[in-house]
Amino acid sequence: MRRIILSFMCLILMSACVMKHRNSQQNVNDSTKNVQDTIGEGKSLNDIRFEGWDRHDWMDNNYIRTLRAYLDEYNSGKVDDPGLEPYKDMIKGKFVIYDINPYLLGGAFIRITFLDAPDRVFDCWVYSNVDEENEVVESYELRSIMIEEDENTEMSKEEILHIVKMDPDIKLW
Secondary structure (H helix, E strand, C coil): CCCHHHHHHHHHHHHHHHHHHHHHHHHHHHCCCCCCCEECCCCEEEHHHHHHCCHHHHHHCCCHHHHHHHHHHHHCCCCHHHHHHHCCCCCCCCEEEEEECCCCCCCCCEEEEECCEEEEEEEEEEEEEECCCCCCCEEEEEEEEEEEEEEEEECCHHHHHHHHHCCCCCCCE
16 A cells, blocks of 8 residues: 555656646756757747646647557557567557656657556657647657666556546546
8 A cells, every 4th residue: 555655646746747847848948949849049849839738738648649559550560660579568558658748859758657567667759740830730750669678667557557546637548
């Protein structure tokens, strides 16, 4: 029980960090104006992508849907990804968001853990193309997914399911 409460608190703290990161994004954007994924002196593309996002938006969005679609295509054999072959049995099922943030190179950096491998973390980068003139996101694409070799969540499948049950914003994908 103590481990479940600790895990639940960790997820709440991660969500709070996402919100804190969102609030401090302006400072990051000011210091990264020379990064390729910006629009001259105006808004950065990530400003356009994530403007006005709240906690719910971070936990349910097209970046995550794009990741889920890629994994479904990989698992059905429609996509070949040699980097995922060693983990094929781990990634067949549903996953939960471990962390999600704007990525410096554009789009979202998403960290996930699968119910069938609850102690492992996968790092994913989903990029989105932005119509700069209309300031809207046009399309999404998965650019990378790999296992984080040095990180272990120390959570069980049961603990993750309990956390999902307790927080309506956290869901299984």
